[in-house]
Amino acid sequence: MKKLPFLLVFTSFLGFAQSSDEEQLKAIYHQSLTNSKCYSWLDYLSNTIGHRLSGSVGAEKAVQYTKAQMEASGTFDKVYLQEVMVPKWVRGEKESAYILDGKKKVAVPICALGGSVATPKKGILAEVVEVKSLKELETLGEAKLTGKIIFFNRPMNPENVQAFLSYRDAGDQRRSGAKESLKYGALGVIVRSLTFTLDDFPHTGNTNYGDVSIDKRIPACAISTNGANLLSQMLKQNPTLKFYFKQSCYQEADVLSHNVIGEIKGTSTPENIIVVGGHLDSWDLADGSHDDGAGCVQSMEVANIFKNIGYKPKNTIRVVLFMNEENGGRGGDKYQELAQKNNENHIFAMESDSGGFVPRGFSIEGTDANLAKISSFKNLFEPYFIHSFTAGHGGSDIEPLTSPKLVKAGLRPDSQRYFDYHHAGNDKFDAINKRELELGAATMTALIYLIDTHGI
Template identity: 75%
Template structure:
């Protein structure tokens, strides 16, 4: 590209704004792109604090760091912590996985799924059966499954634009694979990583045993997609090959942790509360820069932008960094518990927990009247390449939150790259683009500005 002369491109120049809302959005985006702190905050959270699994030292450091940053930002009237007891799961030693095809031993990248039990110290070695779904287990039955490892290998559906749909659909294998396989006497579960890439990173994530007796728990691990492809191919030639994996993860006693809250008191309606947040915990394999360091620093940036442009919200604004989204959801539950206890009136809640990519729009949980009201603002966002206003899930941490009347919104960043990094060791700071992160923060701030200005019906 030598000399693109895109001078005629419309809809794209900050500063062409006319009406007060257009001007305010222009100021918000300009502030985000020229004087934001979110990228530096994320740098620290990722590269100094590091991974932040609930109950870990990293999680505690993250609480202290973000609280201090919010306090020193001068953007808040008060900053405080909400105590919350969180589960503590520890990975233990690096996992080992390989298969034996006759005498040939082939190592494959595996990692324990969060919440899984350990294998016996020597690991588990058994025949392994590939299935594509939970339903297939039933068809195979106990006779064929007993004593074996089950290999769940249904890939995420590549043809969908909405990668989160593909993730959710294929995710039943990770969430419930071990539990279901155990019912037929399986001794372990190996689950294809939930990513659309073919690579060598195993992707962890939450799994549960539901209400099966603890004696029937079996260990579960993720295998990288390249590992899964190789294993599947080799199995076709030798269905009797032996799979081995070894992991020493364990559950420890619950730990006292915190949601971090920064509050700007509303100038006109202090009793009406708007919440914006992300989750401060991450998985343990990486920095969790996209999941969800990005959402935390973007939420903090909302208050910073308001300070920079001199905007004082009429309603109370709370920036909430929730603890324990990944393996328990305790922070979100605690926030709701305290809101109920204090008789709070929440009118709006927003979450950013889909990565720090270029913002495309919002996923809204709203009644029809407010949905229509919000979508009428679409044209204000178009100059910033933000077009999608759809009905859908807004966020796990704000899911428990109830109020007499509340609208919820989830930031929708571009969804194509998220699962390249999600819950894997490459979810690191260098995978986040500064401008994309900042544009997400500006997009969040803009909707909050509009909600604050025009209220909900």
Template identity: 55%
Template sequence: MKKILLASSLVLSTLGLQAQDSVMIRKIFDEALVNGQCYENLRYLCKNIGQRLSGSANAQKSVEWSKKLMDSYGFDKVYLQECMVPHWERGAKEQGFIIDGTNRIPVPIAALGMSVATPKDGLTANIIEVKSIKELATLGESVIKGKIVFFNGPWDQRFIETGQGYGTAGVQRFAGPAEAAKYGAVGAIVRSITPALDNYPHTGGTVYVDGVKKIPAAAISTLAANKLSSMLRLRKLPLIKFYFKQNCRQLPDAKSYNVIGEITGTEKPNKFITVGGHLDSWDLAEGAHDDGTGVMQSLEVLRVFKATGYRPKNSVRAVFFMNEENGGRGGDKYAELAVKNKEEHIAAIESDEGGFTPRGFSFDGIPASMLKDINKNWKKLLEPYEVDRLTAGGSGADIEPLKDAFKSAVLIGFRPDSQRYFDIHHTPNDVFENVNKRELELGAAAMASLVYLIDQHGFN
């Protein structure tokens, strides 16, 4: 009889906790949807500051404004975390032409981040098309030397989760130019990393290799890439040349900052749940989806807690990381100082896949048994809001350094619907007008709900 009574008591206790959680999650969503401020905060960031490439004047403006914004919400702590970041400048707008005899056909291009410039008058050379980095080795130096390599590897449209397509196609952008240089290439043109067919060139970082000559590298729009590929197939190689001119330069590292706001835990102030995105952006547009939405959703988590009167047991931080796009220095510095300050990190959530309709979260490297328990305990609470896809997967570049620093920390990626993100990602089209207010607010509420559940129940 005692065992039966104890079991009944445990069931009633569990049901009571779930009812309490359900009420709180409803309050979180109501606050975010009715009184949400992340959309208007994003408007200011995009329209009054704009692009925020690390080391730039606009990046510094965004740091100063973000701190003032956090201060205005009255969080327990607001502070800057200094880090040195790369300072690369694009310079004057790039020019690109397919040269077919005397015919010069203009095409949309954009220098890849961290690329070197072309010669002052531009670079003209025969062009050789490859579909992968591996193909370079089959061609060899005798074919590649003195030419511009055109990386035209296609986006694999079979992936349902578009981030997987980006991962497989992206290698030609960040590693391709350096590999081409090993075979004597004088330049590299890379098909934009996107499933879309349009005339927006997609920038993004490329990585040079010590001891290998740095060659200029640019992205070409997918429609222009198709045109160039078609022309190369129809004509003999020597008849088709490519010209491009870009004026980028690398300056000395610059001082910048992560921006951090905190609500201090009532019971465990030295245990932390971090939620964040990256404040920097590429320079072609306003960095709305990448990653203005992520930082403003993260800030909204703390604002919603204050507005609803929720005082977390553990300390909760919103972190605006600096320099995710071309270095990752902000994430490295955050983890370094967390270790130095002997903090204990329970979990970190990153939003860096755009502000689209939320679908759920992915959990990085946790045991299958833990993921099973997470679904058992929390899935039903999140189902009414359609954010209950709790799966194994990646987390985010800025919180990745916490994995080595805190073995017990659970790293989590916020997963919105992915189908439109890489149409906009790293393009001139990444502007405020392409963010939907309600989708953004739903994502912020989903993140706040998960932070609440972790704070209340942990992962044990």
């Protein structure tokens, strides 16, 4: 019985910690749902600034706007920019395409893939070979592919509950379709849009030519899923029909851009840094509200919520809006380069880059012990319907970041609707639900609070 008093003290201390955490989470979610700024920030980024492709006027305006907002917030000890040279790819004139079946022309919605070269000025007109995989190119070989347009038409597999798995699996067609097809003398590439839905939006995204010289590159476009189904159906009727497309995209010289950083100095261990961020650049077909305006304003909201609940972090918190995730990843690389140069010690990095949908949990990149530690907070999150803590990738922008004991996490919102909008002309502010966005911000804030308080 002698040890009981100690046990009681210890238990009641734990009880206090838990209940104090409960209270803090309650305050965090309350602030986010009643007093947040993230939705109006995103409104401005999306509806006033618009798209933010690296090197564009929009990207530069977004840098200035978010920096000014962070400065005006009174939340940060320091707001600053990190210079980073970024690639500048320009779409040029709106693309056009049609299926030519005998004398019948049927227009279909396409867009150039990011990084693609242009077609010749008069466009490309050629017969089409439909394939379902990169591997099929080998089987068909040069004899069947030379002089043709290759049409990659493997849909995203609907059977994965986690939509990102389907995206990853079908994504090789977009990422490598052009690079692989040109080896067989193909003239161009059409890729089925990476979305589950049947609609008329072509979805862009980067294609990668590797080290193929510019003069050998062939143009690549995405076709909407309805367009892809139509083309496939018409090819069955007439395998020698032709496809025409024209695009005038081009690459300019790299230009100067910036990561935007707001820093709250830690009260007890300022040398330990916690990063929370999203990427400020977006594709150019819409506002990039989900990808990744949402992640940027949620990251800014983390600091805003801390201010509103009067929480002073022990460790230094950095809100980082990375530039150029979509077509280069230069912002993430630059952040790491400078962190290393300055001998910084990062203990935790969180990224939100999966849309502003209702949050479900986090994927954790660290040791098993890190995952166990973070999962031990699970019961605190359950009142907010956050329940999924799994091992997995943190995020593209924080991928280059290294530090001896660094743990990374990615916010995992519900994934079902993400690819309805991803890289397409409908990734707009009206596709954002204010509460879902705010719940994501609160969930990010809650985990950062817990890690800042209890360590990792």
